[in-house]
Amino acid sequence: MFARTLVFLCLLFMSGVASAAPKIQQWMLDNGARVYFVETHELPMLQIRAVFDAGSSRDPANRAGLARLTSAMLDEGTGDLTADDIASQFESLGAEFGAGVDRDMATVDLRSLSDSALLDPALDLYSKILAAPSFPAASLERNREQALVALQKDMQSPGAIADKAFYRELYGDHPYAHDPQGDESSLKAITREDLQKQHRSYFVGANAWLVIVGDASKRQARKIAERVVGHLPAGQAEVPLPLVRTLYAPRQKQVAFPATQTHIILGQPGMRRGDPDYFPLYVGNYILGGGGLVSRLSTEVREKRGLSYSVYSYFLPLRKAGPLIVGLQTKNAQRDQALKLVRQVISDFVDKGPTEQELTAAKKHITGGFPLRLDSNGKIAENLAVIAFYGLPLTYLDDFIPRIDAVTVEQIRNAFRQRVHPDQMVTVIVGGGR
Structure with a gap:
C-alpha cells in the first residue's frame, strides 16, 4: 500500500x-x-x-x-x-x-x-x-x-x-x-x-x-x-587522486571475439568536473555524437552510409580527467571503413567546429530538456550530490541554461582544438577477424 x-x-x-x-x-x-x-x-x-x-x-x-x-x-x-x-x-x-x-x-x-x-x-x-x-x-x-x-x-x-x-x-x-x-x-x-x-x-x-x-x-x-551522519567518526579526508597522464601517441588494442559484429571504442582523457571548458565541450559533444540521430556521427556513419546502427560520443567528467568516449558497433567486414570514417568526422569537427544552425538546434534541445533533470526529488538529489561532491557553485543549476545559451561556435572550436586530439586516441576493437 x-x-x-x-x-x-x-x-x-x-x-x-x-x-x-x-x-x-x-x-x-x-x-x-x-x-x-x-x-x-x-x-x-x-x-x-x-x-x-x-x-x-x-x-x-x-x-x-x-x-x-x-x-x-x-x-x-x-x-x-x-x-x-x-x-x-x-x-x-x-x-x-x-x-x-x-x-x-x-x-x-x-x-x-x-x-x-x-x-x-x-x-x-x-x-x-x-x-x-x-x-x-x-x-x-x-x-x-x-x-x-x-x-x-x-x-x-x-x-x-x-x-x-x-x-x-x-x-x-x-x-x-x-x-x-x-x-x-x-x-x-x-x-x-x-x-x-x-x-x-x-x-x-x-x-x-x-x-x-x-x-x-x-x-x-x-x-x-x-x-x-553526525555520529560518524570525524576521520580524515582522503588524499587527492593523481593527475591523469596525457596521451602523446595513439594506441590500439584488438581483442578477438566470435561475433558477426565488431565493437569499437576510441577516446582519450577528456575533462574533469568544474572544467573551465565544460560548457563548450558539453554543447559541442551534443553536436558531434551526443545528440542521437541528429548528431554528426550518426548522420555520416549511420544515415548516409549505413555502417552502424548505433554510434555515439560523450564526455564523462570525473574528479580528475574523465574519458571522452566514442563508440560504435559495425559488421566485421565494414570495421576498417567505419573506423576510418569515425576518425574523419571527429577530425573535421575539431578542425572546423559546428555550424551556427547546429549550435542553435543543440542549445534548444539541451535547454528545453533541462527541467526534466529536476522533475523529482530523486533527480534533484542526484544533481545536488554532484554539486556537493565536486565542489561546484551553489548557483550551478541556476547558471546552467544561461551558460549553455552563452556558448559560441568559436568557443566550441577553440575548446575542441585544445582538448581533443584525434591522432592521439586509444582505440579498442573487439570482434571477429577478417
Whole structure:
C-alpha cells in the first residue's frame, strides 16, 4: 500500500513541478560532514543521499572490486538485524534503500514519506546501516559468488570486454583503470576484515557529504543530518587522486571475439568536473555524437552510409580527467571503413567546429530538456550530490541554461582544438577477424 502511495504522489509531483532551479542551503557538521539541503513541500516525501569519497579509484591494487562489494554488503546486516530484517522493516515503512559506487564516489540512498511515524524509524535504520554494518560472513560469500557470476557474464559480452579494455589502455596505472567490478583473483582475495577496514577508513565525517531533498524545514533537516551522519567518526579526508597522464601517441588494442559484429571504442582523457571548458565541450559533444540521430556521427556513419546502427560520443567528467568516449558497433567486414570514417568526422569537427544552425538546434534541445533533470526529488538529489561532491557553485543549476545559451561556435572550436586530439586516441576493437 505504501509503495502504491509513493507512485501516486510521484506522478502528481511530476505533473506540477516548477521549472525554476531549487534553492540550495549548505552547512557543515562538527565531524566535518557537509550537508546540502533543498526544501520542497509539493510531496510529503524526503530523499536522502549520503556520498563518500569511496569509489573504485580508492580500491587497493590487489583488492579491485572492494568498494563495490562493500556497498553491496551495507544492508546485509547491522547489530542483531539480518538482511531480511532490514528489507522487511524498510518495506513496512514504505521506504526505499539503495547503495552504489562509481569510480569517484560511493552513494547510500533513502527515500521515505515525511510523516514522522514512518520517517523516524526509517532514519534510525538508515543511520545504523551507515555507522555499523555487520558484514556477515555468509552474506559475503553469497555476494562474492554473485560478483564472480557477473564477471563471467561480462566475459561473454563484447561490449563489456571493450569497455574494460578501454579503461585499462587509457588509464594504465592510474586508479581510474580499476574495474569497479574487480577481477576474479581480487574478488576471491577480499575478506570480511577488508570490508570492515574499508568502512572504517572511508565512511567518516571528513569524507562525507549529505544531500537532503524534500518535505522538511531547515531546522528539521539539521536534526536529520545530525541523526544520520553526525555520529560518524570525524576521520580524515582522503588524499587527492593523481593527475591523469596525457596521451602523446595513439594506441590500439584488438581483442578477438566470435561475433558477426565488431565493437569499437576510441577516446582519450577528456575533462574533469568544474572544467573551465565544460560548457563548450558539453554543447559541442551534443553536436558531434551526443545528440542521437541528429548528431554528426550518426548522420555520416549511420544515415548516409549505413555502417552502424548505433554510434555515439560523450564526455564523462570525473574528479580528475574523465574519458571522452566514442563508440560504435559495425559488421566485421565494414570495421576498417567505419573506423576510418569515425576518425574523419571527429577530425573535421575539431578542425572546423559546428555550424551556427547546429549550435542553435543543440542549445534548444539541451535547454528545453533541462527541467526534466529536476522533475523529482530523486533527480534533484542526484544533481545536488554532484554539486556537493565536486565542489561546484551553489548557483550551478541556476547558471546552467544561461551558460549553455552563452556558448559560441568559436568557443566550441577553440575548446575542441585544445582538448581533443584525434591522432592521439586509444582505440579498442573487439570482434571477429577478417
